[in-house]
Amino acid sequence: MVAGRKWAVCLTDNSTSPCSLDVPDPPGFSRASSEQDDSTLSRQKKEAESTWKAQKAWEVAQAPFKNLLMMGFMMWMAGSTVHLFSIGITFSALWQPISALQGVGKVFEPYKDRKVDLLAPKLLFIALNLGGLALGVWKLNTLGLLPTHASDWVSSLPPSQEVEYSGGGIPLY
Template sequence: MDKGKAVMEGVGRRWAVDFTDNSTSPSSRDIPDPLGFSRASLDQDDSTQSRQKKDAESNWKAKKAWEVAQAPLKNLLMMGFMMWMAGNTVHLFSIGITFSALWQPISALQGVGKVFEPYKDSRVELLGPKLLFIALNLGGLALGVWKLNTLGLLPTHASDWVSSLPPAQDVEYSGGGVNLH
């Protein structure tokens, strides 16, 4: 409309130079923007640009954190497969696998803070991923303990508690036998 107006006003004047840059308002121009040109990025001023950058980063961090939090799941599946492979007998192999299955979650849990250190951000909510991470690792730990139990290495049976009990003493004592000859 501005253009039409200008044209109509131009009827009265011979020429006019409009120094206002209307580049930000493309609608006011007759010429369309070149193909592939995005005006939006040029439109931001410096502050808005950095804010936008940060937003993107935090988004990315959040995404990554969730990814990291989900990582033990793969591990868990793999461990499960290994355990199934190892069988239920006490071997060097099965014991090794079981103990690694126990150790991995524990060490991972110990380093929860470190794992999420790179994604620390005031704007990123890390509680969710952390909880997921912890839960999955606890799951891994549970799997390890379950495996330990199936191997019979957990004192969950009565036999584990009585096997070292000394025999009961006799109250009475009886000696004798065939006469010495």
């Protein structure tokens, strides 16, 4: 037994000699190749991580598209009359893209990597949120809440004339 240790296992047949700390490598094993394998594995791991980050960044960038479809459906269901539900849906459609555009940097922070290019996902994210903002502004216009005529700003001007009028129902004669 080696002094200073509580126990030791000798792998040699000679039990009278103290155990040697230098155990020869098994046949076909090379320490240099194991170090290269470790570096290859770590490089592959880093490449897989950067690929995963790029994929997740694209998923986050495309997420506002689902919101656009849902918000468009909700605005269509709310109708074109001014009431509490349609105003709430419209301002929600305006607020969500504005708050998302303010936090673009924070949204893509977990996916920052020197190997991952985040410019294209960020641009797609911004474009889809601007589309959502345009959808909300369009709904404001259909509700008649946007000041689009000069008479909306100056009270002394007459209001604009209606170009078209439609009524519902079939006339009964």
